[in-house]
Amino acid sequence: MCDTCGCNVTHGNAHLLQPGGKLSRTEGGHDAVSVLRGLLHENDHAAGHNRHHFDQHGVLAVNLMSAPGAGKTCLLESTIAALGNELSMAVIEGDLETENDARRIRARGVEAIQITTGSACHLDAHMVHDALHHLDLAGLDVVFIENVGNLVCPASFDLGQHRNVVLLSVPEGDDKPAKYPVMFRAADLMLLSKCDLLPVLDDFKPEAARRHLRNLANPAPLFELSARSGAGMEHWLEWLRREIAAARQATVVPDDVRTATSVRPTP
Amino acid sequence: MHELSICQALINQVEAIASEQAAQSVAVIRLGIGPLSGVETQLLQQAYPIASAGSVAEGAELVIDNLPLQVSCEHCGRTTEVLPNRLVCAACGDWHTRLVSGDELLLTSIELVRDEQAIIEDVRTH
Structure with a gap:
C-alpha cells in the first residue's frame, strides 16, 4: 500500500471516511487532519532505499527469521560450506549483544557485519541501512540478514529484503505457525530445521506444521532439513540458486525506488 | 516490546504534521489497527505516554480503532470474517484466500489545536 493513490483505504477502514464516519467530522472545534499513512512510514521508506540499493547491484537480500536457537547461524555456516566456491555472500547479523555470530561467519571466510541492537528486539530498516555503509555490494550474489531471534517483533519491520525465510526447529513444536501467525504469514519459504531430531522428538509432525502454515493462507514452500547432518540441504540450496538468478535478472530503473509496504507477502 | 519503537515512529509523524499545520498542540490521535x-x-x-512525553502530542488522547479481519476466498468468492491463525475461508474451508482487511497499522487522523492569532501573524510575516 502507498500513501498517494488511496490504496491504503481498505474495506476495513473505508467506513471511517464516509459522511458521518469518525474521520469526517471535527470534534470540539479541533482541526481534523486525515492522514491514512502507515505508522511505519519512515521505516518503510528506508526499506525501499535498501531494496533499491540491493537491486542496483543485482544482489538478493534474504531476511532470516526464527525463534532464538532455531539454527539460523548454523544454516548459514552449512550454506557457506556448500556454496562458498560457487557464490559470493555476505551476512548482516542482528543480536542484542555480542559479536559471536559474526565471528562464526567470518571464521568461514565470509564478510559479516554485526549489528548489536542493545535492548531492541528486532532489526529495522535504518539499522540495516547503517550496516550497508560498511558493506561493498559489488560482486556479491546474496546478502543474508540474520534477524534477532524472535518470532514476534521482526515480522513488523520491512528491512528492504526480497525474501523472508522463517525457520522452525523441531524442538519448538509443530504448532508454532498457529501461535505466531504474523511471523509465519510473512514467510516466503519455511524451513523445518534440526530434522535430525525427528526420530527422538517424534511428537513433531512435519505435516502438522505444513497444515498450520496453510491455515494462514500461505502457499510458501516448506523444506525439511538438518544443517548439521546436511540432510535435505539440497532443496534449500536449489531454492537459493533460483532466487539469486531471478534477482540478477531483475532490471532496475535508476529512479524507481521500490517501497514495499511491509514484510508481508504480496497477495 | 516493539510497540515502543512503533509509538516513537508515530510521534515523529505526528510532530511533522503538527509542525506543517502550525498546530499548538494535538488533541486526538486516531489509529486503525488490524489483528x-x-x-x-x-x-x-x-x-x-512514554513516547509522547515532551512532544507536541503529550496529553493527546490516543484512540485506536480495531479493524476487522476478513479474507476473500479464491474458491467460492465469499468474503468472511476469520481468526488471526485461521485465515481459511469461513464459508467453504479453502485456504486459498486473500486478505481483505486486518493487517493495517495506520495513522488515520489527528485533531489539532491551532492558535488562530499565531496563524494570522504567521501569514502576515510571510
Whole structure:
C-alpha cells in the first residue's frame, strides 16, 4: 500500500471516511487532519532505499527469521560450506549483544557485519541501512540478514529484503505457525530445521506444521532439513540458486525506488 | 516490546504534521489497527505516554480503532470474517484466500489545536 493513490483505504477502514464516519467530522472545534499513512512510514521508506540499493547491484537480500536457537547461524555456516566456491555472500547479523555470530561467519571466510541492537528486539530498516555503509555490494550474489531471534517483533519491520525465510526447529513444536501467525504469514519459504531430531522428538509432525502454515493462507514452500547432518540441504540450496538468478535478472530503473509496504507477502 | 519503537515512529509523524499545520498542540490521535498488524493495542496504549512525553502530542488522547479481519476466498468468492491463525475461508474451508482487511497499522487522523492569532501573524510575516 502507498500513501498517494488511496490504496491504503481498505474495506476495513473505508467506513471511517464516509459522511458521518469518525474521520469526517471535527470534534470540539479541533482541526481534523486525515492522514491514512502507515505508522511505519519512515521505516518503510528506508526499506525501499535498501531494496533499491540491493537491486542496483543485482544482489538478493534474504531476511532470516526464527525463534532464538532455531539454527539460523548454523544454516548459514552449512550454506557457506556448500556454496562458498560457487557464490559470493555476505551476512548482516542482528543480536542484542555480542559479536559471536559474526565471528562464526567470518571464521568461514565470509564478510559479516554485526549489528548489536542493545535492548531492541528486532532489526529495522535504518539499522540495516547503517550496516550497508560498511558493506561493498559489488560482486556479491546474496546478502543474508540474520534477524534477532524472535518470532514476534521482526515480522513488523520491512528491512528492504526480497525474501523472508522463517525457520522452525523441531524442538519448538509443530504448532508454532498457529501461535505466531504474523511471523509465519510473512514467510516466503519455511524451513523445518534440526530434522535430525525427528526420530527422538517424534511428537513433531512435519505435516502438522505444513497444515498450520496453510491455515494462514500461505502457499510458501516448506523444506525439511538438518544443517548439521546436511540432510535435505539440497532443496534449500536449489531454492537459493533460483532466487539469486531471478534477482540478477531483475532490471532496475535508476529512479524507481521500490517501497514495499511491509514484510508481508504480496497477495 | 516493539510497540515502543512503533509509538516513537508515530510521534515523529505526528510532530511533522503538527509542525506543517502550525498546530499548538494535538488533541486526538486516531489509529486503525488490524489483528494481523503484529501490534498489541494495549501495549501501544501503555507505550504512548512514554513516547509522547515532551512532544507536541503529550496529553493527546490516543484512540485506536480495531479493524476487522476478513479474507476473500479464491474458491467460492465469499468474503468472511476469520481468526488471526485461521485465515481459511469461513464459508467453504479453502485456504486459498486473500486478505481483505486486518493487517493495517495506520495513522488515520489527528485533531489539532491551532492558535488562530499565531496563524494570522504567521501569514502576515510571510
